[in-house]
Amino acid sequence: MIQQAPLGLIDKQILWNRLIAVVEEQAQTLQRTAFSTIVRESGDLAAGVFDVRGRMLAQAVTGTPGHINSMALAVGHVLDRYPADVMKPGDVFIHNDPWMGTGHTNDFSVTTPCFRDGKLVAIFACNSHLMDIGGVPRMSGSIDVFMEGLYLPILKIVEGGVVNDTLMELIRANTRLPIETEGDVYSLIACNDVGCERLVETMGEFGIDDLAPVADHIIDASRAAVLANIRALPRGSWSSSLTLDGFDSPLELKAKLTISDDGIHVDYAGSAGMVKQNFNVPFCYTIAYTSYALGCIVARDIPNNAGSLEPRTVSAPPGTVVNALKPAAVVARHLVGLMLPDLVFGCLRQAIPDRVPAEGAGVLWGINVSGPRVSPARHNDSFVVGIVTTGGMGALPVRDGLSATGFPSGVRGGPVEIFESMSTVIVWRKQYRQDSGGAGRQRGGLGQDIEIENGIPEMFELASSYERIIHPAKGFDGGLEGARGVVALSTGRALSGKGRFPVQPGERLIIQSPGGGGLGDPTARDRAAVEADLANELISQDAARSLYGLNVAQAAE
Structure with missing residues (x-):
């Protein structure tokens, strides 16, 4: 056997960029073939490639933080259930466990091991939102996760290239939109297949049979870059709070952010407890949007992967609304989850007000x-x-x-x-x-x-x-x-x-x-900006006059 020559730094960097291109094609495949309108038209999805250890190496630009940053954790759960040494070519795994996926049951997660010449070289993952998977039709009416539709643990939906018809029939039977739901499952499977095909082609082009050297380079370089940015920030701890509408009464969230040489940590101690309604947040979704908010500040120009995510850590007491425990109702977890960046920015505003x-x-x-x-x-x-x-x-x-x-x-x-x-x-x-x-x-x-x-x-x-x-x-x-x-x-x-x-x-x-x-x-x-807003009808004459102090009559001349 000819010994593979070591990859140089330039080769590793080119391969890194190629991986990002591979997963973007993967995501575009999902968006083009999805039946769900929120996926096809609005891009509510994620796609990425992982090494055989379950570390995310690259994620598509197309996608959302809630999907992407929770997907970064989901592959680890799949490997816990089906270790890499039992995965076979043609296997595909599926689940929608809110605590192991993207936070609610409407999001299906599909994981596919990628083989080259019979050897496992990578793992592809994707997830997307399905319009209907059963459950109570009244969106605010669920009081536990079992009322929120079909609940799939981590299962093998394709084995050796053969679709599990029993599982697919079960999925069809638990939705008001059986054709669309089945179509979305096949769309998820196809998108991972495309990613794997492109990766195998890339590895053949570069003459490599192992991604480990590239994976280590990606993780190490990204971690170091984020840590360098964090170490340029002020050290200390800052706290903030945010009040949400809630259901019958307001809901208060609290956060304490600490910047140290080792990273940034956000703790949500003091936040409201779980509620009876369905806007409780599984911890994976809390991690996802907290990491995203921090990334806007410390990783804007650094690709998102396991290395760049590692210095951003999160904690929340179990049983709080941001670390809800099964079987809490969670289908509307975005109501709280999407507010977490504002809470994080409230902490950062005290440390770096010119960037928030x-x-x-x-x-x-x-x-x-x-x-x-x-x-x-x-x-x-x-x-x-x-x-x-x-x-x-x-x-x-x-x-x-x-x-x-x-x-x-x-x-x-x-x-x-x-x-x-x-x-x-x-x-x-x-x-x-x-x-x-x-x-x-x-x-x-x-x-x-x-x-x-x-x-x-x-x-x-x-x-x-x-x-x-x-x-x-x-x-x-x-x-x-x-x-x-x-x-x-x-x-x-x-x-x-x-x-x-x-x-x-x-x-x-x-x-x-x-x-x-x-x-x-x-x-x-700026007066020109006020006049432009007025001319474009973004603000009224009354607002221009009373809030911005514009002489409307003079501006009209």
Whole structure:
């Protein structure tokens, strides 16, 4: 046998970049073939490659932190159940355990060992959101995880290239959308297959039969780069708190962040305990969004992998809302999870105020509606469809917050044309929500105004699961808070942020997503920027005059 020549540093770096390209193609395959609208149109997914020890080497740019950073842990759980030495070519593993995956049962995780010439060389993983996997239709009605649909432990869905038809039949039988759900499972399997094919081709091109040297280089270089950035920050501990709307009463979150030579640690001691409702957060999801928030500060230009994640550590007392224990209800875990970056930024703002944004909407206001396509008498002819609605990002020290963005989730707003084509509803209006961005030297991002009505004379239902209706995003350093979110009917009736509500024929559903907080004194805002906001109708004349101190008449000349 010819001895493989050692890889040089340049070879390792090229291979690292190729791995990132491989997993991006993997993710694009998943997005193009997915049946789920939130995956296909909004990118609610993750894809990545791992070494045989279960360390994440590269993740696709396409995806969300909640999926990606929890996927980084999920492969380890699969290896605990099926060690590498028992994996065979053609095997594929699946699960949707919230505590081992992405935090709720609607997200399926698929893991595929990749072999080259009969030798295990890597492991590919992906996950995505499925629109329906059974459970109670009232989204806010679940009180434990067993009410939230099909619950799959880590199982082998393909063995030696043969699909487990019994398991696939079980999946089909536990969803209101059997065709779409089965299609999404095959989409997940296919995406890993594409990743493996490209990796094997790459290894053949470079003449290597082992990724270990590249894996060690990726992990070691990334860890060192993040630690160098952390060591450039002030040392110490800082605390912050954040109040959320909750269900019947406000929910308080607390965090203490400590920066040391060894890394950054965030502890959530003092946060509210688990709740009866379903916005409890499994710890993997807490880790995911905490790590992401820290990464925005200390790893912006460093690829995300096991090495760059290692110096960012998290703890939370078991039984708190951010470390919920099975069988807690968790299907709406994003309501709390997406707020964790603002809580982390609240700590960092005290240490490095010139690098941290104001609070943002932190929302994915999914408009999830269901109803009959023709008549309630035809029970099987119904639709269950969702579209992602986004809000405003908090203002940054150097620029305005982004408008109508899913930050920090990374999920994009979905096109209304797809939403309408899969249901009977009509979206009459979808536009920026004027004056919703918190005023400031740097303005907060705007939310959206959306108006929806059924196109047939039948009732449809909204399943709402929203935050920032009572407690808006705060501004800082003189900046004002963003606008609160609103859910209402055209009749004037206000709806709760959490529940299931009928929309009768002739009524319109009004959704106004919240805005981000402003940063700095609004009267110090550049006059040209205020005039541009006014001309683009992002702010009203009243706001330009009363909040920003603009002479509207003079500006119009």
